[in-house]
Amino acid sequence: MGTSVEETIKEIQGRENIFVAYSQTTKLPYVTCGEESFNDQAWFFTEEEAIKEFGKKKIEEKVLLMGMRYEKKDFPKMYGLLFSIGVNTIMWNDGGEQMEIDLERIVRKPDLSKVEPQKRPLINPTLQLSGIYFMQELRRPVPQEEHKNLRALEEEVIVNLRKSDFLVAMQRKGDEPDKINIPYLKNKEGKILQPVFSDVMEFEKFAKGKKLRIAKVPFNKLPNILIEQAESLVINPMGFNLVLNRDQLKKIIG
Template sequence: MERTTRMGMSVVDAVKEIQARDSIFVAYSQVTKLPYVTCAEETYNDQAWFFAEEETLKEFGKKKLDDKILLMGMKYEKKDFPRMYGLLYAVGVNSLVWNNGSEEIEVDLDKIVRQPDLSKVEPEKRPLINATLQLSGIYFMQELRRPVKPEEHKNIRELEEELIANLRKSEFLVAMDRSEEDPAKVNIPYLKNKEGKILQPVFSDVLEYEKFARGKKLRIAKIPFVKLADIMIQQAEALVINPMGFNLILNREQLKKIIG
């Protein structure tokens, strides 16, 4: 967990500074290739880390090396701010720590930009957002891939249990191939690994789905995890789940254990 410090800067001042910037530096995890996320000690908010100066971000990264946390910097120009904020909402971040080079303060994300309201969008046209799954996956992967001895990992069992709980509650995108000769017949494309095992890919992020479906005439379906797992246990040897930033490969026995 991280503690943010407040000095003379107010939240209002921080919001004005951020909104007036032409560019911002964001701390990214080398593990997930997504914004580095921490849980604030005082507020329990899930926070990303924003910097006005690249050098300050580098200093932050050097301090994190003491805990074997590997970071990198990502520079966002003003034109890319909407995409950046959309990404934060998509992965479940609800606040950020703003460092202007001399002061540091935590700011709620919705004070800077409103979360998109999808309630008026037709259900079948709404993007699939599994923010709680993304967030629990990010925390799990950030800790799991930290280069330390197994016994030095912190709360890894609790993080894994939270990830599994969020898997059960999530929906996923599944590619479906409809036969031209028989429109009523639908096939679900699968992959084979080097050992020849059948792997069924499903997705919680539309961008990852589009990479898989590129150049193919495929339909898309949203399916709850429990129903999906029950189907895949019968058809594939493992399920490959592709949220943003990490992959999960679950074999039949693991799927059976998760869905009970």
């Protein structure tokens, strides 16, 4: 008789380390949609050899993976990442049997409704998830005609862009507190890009070491924050960047 779900949950909670399958494309946990459950799944393994074997099988589908080892002290960070990208189940592989388990049965999901609205960290799990699926398929090294549902995945990203809020970095201008600068980036070609962020984690990477203020802006207002010299706006969800010029932004907004 196999191990029960309850026993497996206790094993996961008590482990000293876990191996998680990551996508080489997004540098985030590899996510699949369950064929029968339609759940959004991350893949967990007890042993390094088991995740290597899983990776070899996925190479046949032109899916490139890598294994990430998490120690127990980093479990809260790992689970927080899974919630933030919209994963709701894990596929547990102990080297023999495989089992799908609801993520919230392993760890409690943070209840942000109890946090004051102005203090809630911005996360866009639906956008992150649709972007992950799109990028995992877009970067799969196969001929164009072999890509699966690419157009539908792209349209889902666009729908979720329209529904999302974004973070914009702002900086006081020298000794003039009433004047605000919006930091910009330059790409290798010297083009000026205006960065905005879909979640607080990506914003913090950009803001590290800088004294920046922050504003939350809905997608349909993003054209308004493009600085005069910026040619495009670069949206930074986790795992990928979207570069959109003013015309593309307006077309998506409709």
